[in-house]
Amino acid sequence: MHTKNIRALVKKQLKYNHPHWKNMKRKAKKRLIKQVMDEVINGYDFSQTVTLPIEExxxxEGQxxxxxxxxxxxxxxxxSNFHNDKLFDFDKKRKPFPEIIDKELKFIDxxxxxxxxxxxIAPEGYSPCHRYVQPYQLFRMEILKVIKYPEISYRKFCTDEYFGRERKQNRRFVRLPLNTKEQIHHTELSHFRSRLSFTNLMNILVYILHHLYQSGCLANSVIHAxxxxxLPSEINYPLCTVEVEGKKIRIYSDIDADCGRRRKKRDKSQYVIxxxxxxxxxxxxxTGHCFPLVSLIGAANxxxxxxxTPVIKLAQALGIDMKLITADQAYHDSNGSVLEKTGVYVVAPPSEKAKLPDNVxxxxxxxxxxxxxxxxxxxxGCSGNGHEFGCTAAPGxxxxESNCPKYRTIAFDxxxxxxxxxxxxxAQRAIDIRKNCERPFNLIKKREGLEQTRVRSQHGVVARSTFTTIATLLIEMADTRRKRCKKQDGQLDLFKVAG
Known part of the structure; x- marks a missing residue:
């Protein structure tokens, strides 16, 4: 815990005392990190109790x-009330654009x-009359890239190959004029992502979630997982490595990233940065379909x-109603603290290392x-920190019977x-359906291209992952990519099997 606290203190000094960190040369970064690290470690009191919130x-803490x-x-x-104060609502009366032929893009448009x-998503002090490119155009451009061109870079995306005058569908979707060659430079997209606050990102996500809940994709009762x-970073070598209490503290040029263990995969390294x-x-x-709702981005270590708990609190702040969450063994609520803080039950497969209590x-x-x-x-039932059991013996x-308390409490584990x-x-049904939540990760990383984040900061990863989640939900709502198969005679419906 002390190593995490020291790393948090170093990050705080670098962020607030050196705002031009990203523009510094690598050698200057190394010297600065070494100086800050030595100052923090020399003045650190290892006898203190770490009281920093888990978010820090x-x-x-920024999420x-x-x-x-x-x-x-x-x-x-x-x-519903946005256009009520307008005498004429021109957006509702506009005709569909014939240049947008793709059914998926037409649905999203x-x-x-x-x-x-x-x-x-507009910044504070926004005045549309003084802007050539509007925020909604940049947002549409981000969504278009994730949905149709996830494999290419932003620099290549903002070229004539994808936004030339002959690319009428793309230009119309982004609301660029068809009679000119004007385009949006890739640096404008970079500035757009960096200037979006976490509040902006969550509000645009909630806007899409609002449409998701109205679309009927989710049932009346859903199981959350x-x-x-x-999400690997492009940075592979630390600028500074210090060993404290037998553990290494690594600082990279992206000071929020870190090195952690990867889940066992045959074709990849054991560690990920x-x-x-x-x-x-x-x-x-x-139906068994799974929809990603909201995410938190933290260092890999x-x-x-x-x-x-932070993910549940963020979801509750967005108005997502949760009663039960199914997860893997890494998210155990072993002492009931998550239930006490959030009121949400978490169920996971039993750990192989857990021992059964006595007389069980x-x-x-x-x-x-x-x-x-x-x-x-x-x-x-259950009390504050355990389950209560009562005797079922009949009288005599x-x-x-005379010396038996007839009840016992077993602590949470x-x-x-x-x-x-x-x-x-x-609980067993919730555990069985948990595997369905792995499918969105395959879609987000492979189909929507999040595996190559192409950004070099935590805020950039947060923005990129939010846009990817929005794109995934839009694709699911459009429902144009799902394979259709004719139901044969005697074939059971999936919802009947699941029920």
Whole structure:
């Protein structure tokens, strides 16, 4: 914990005392980091108790809920009332553009309200009459790249090959004039991403989530899931490495990135330098389809469990109603603290390292009161930090009745006795459907091209991942890429099997 605190202090000094860090040469960065690191370590008190919030220790303090973020319910009211104060609403009366032939782009173009998008992402003091390129055009350009051209660089994307006068569909989608050669330079997209605040990103995401919930893609009751995936950075070598208490502290030119263990993969290294994306998804239990909702971006060296509570709090700030979250073993709520802080139950497969409490038999789970009793007990509910079990013996059935307390409490753990015991049928169903939340990661990284982030800062990764999540939801809502197969006679519907 001290190493994380020291690294957080070094990052804080570099960010606030040296704002021109990105423009410095590599040798100057090395000298500066060495000086700052020595000052922090020499003045650090290792006997102190680390009291920094988990958001600062994990480097996600810039991704916490802020006052300006709208909920999904507030966004619905905002959208419905946005044009009420206008005498004429020209956007609703405009004819569809014949140049947009692609069904997917046509659906997205009809869905977007440029005036609303401008109001959500425009910078403070925005005056449209003095701008050649509007924020909604840059946003449309980002979405177009993610959906249609994820494999190319931004520099190549902003050329005649994709926005020449003959590319009428692309120009019309981005709202560029068809009778000129004017284009948007790739540096404008870079400045656009860097100037978007976290509040702007969350509000435009909520705008899309508002349409998702209205589209009918999700059922009335959904199961939420959380998982993570690594996002490698282009930076491979640290500028400074210091060993403290047997652990190494590495500082890279991207000071928010770090080196962490990668999940076991045959064709890749054991370690990854960069970030991890922790994503909350919604699974439709009737169809099995999974939709990414919101993500947090943290350094790759932090354990997944540290991000469970921050992700839930951010999702609740967006107005996402959650009761149960299914996850893998890295997100165990082993002591019930997540349930106490957020009111959300987390269920995960039991850890192989968890030991059964005394007088508990597995397969099936059978709880007895003590070493001398063979009568199984019944679960009565859960208290603050454990499950309460009561005796089911009939009067006169147990010979130890006079000396038996007839109840016992088993503390929460990361095995069978989680806040929702895994031997319950509902918990087992949630664990079985958890694998569905891995599909969006494959789409986000491979189809939408997030595996090559092409940005060199944490804020850039946050913006890029938000645009990618929005693009994924738009593709799912458009529903033009899913393979259609005719149902044969006697074939069961998926929702019947799932039910």
């Amino acid at each position: 220790l994990t480097g996600i 916490t809920p802020t006052k300006g973020i709208k909920t999904i319910e507030e966004m619905a009211k905002y959208v 009809d869905l977007f309200d440029d005036a609303i998008i401008n109001s959500l 959380i998982d993570s995936t690594e 960069g970030y991890r994306m922790h994503t909350l998804s919604a699974i439709n239990p009737l 932090h354990h997944d469990s540290l991000f469970l 038999l597995d397969f099936p789970v059978r709880v007895t009161c003590n070493d001398f009793c063979d009568i199984p007990m019944k679960i009565m 059935e147990c010979i130890y 990361n095995g069978c006795f989680q806040p929702i015991p895994t031997f319950h049928e509902e």
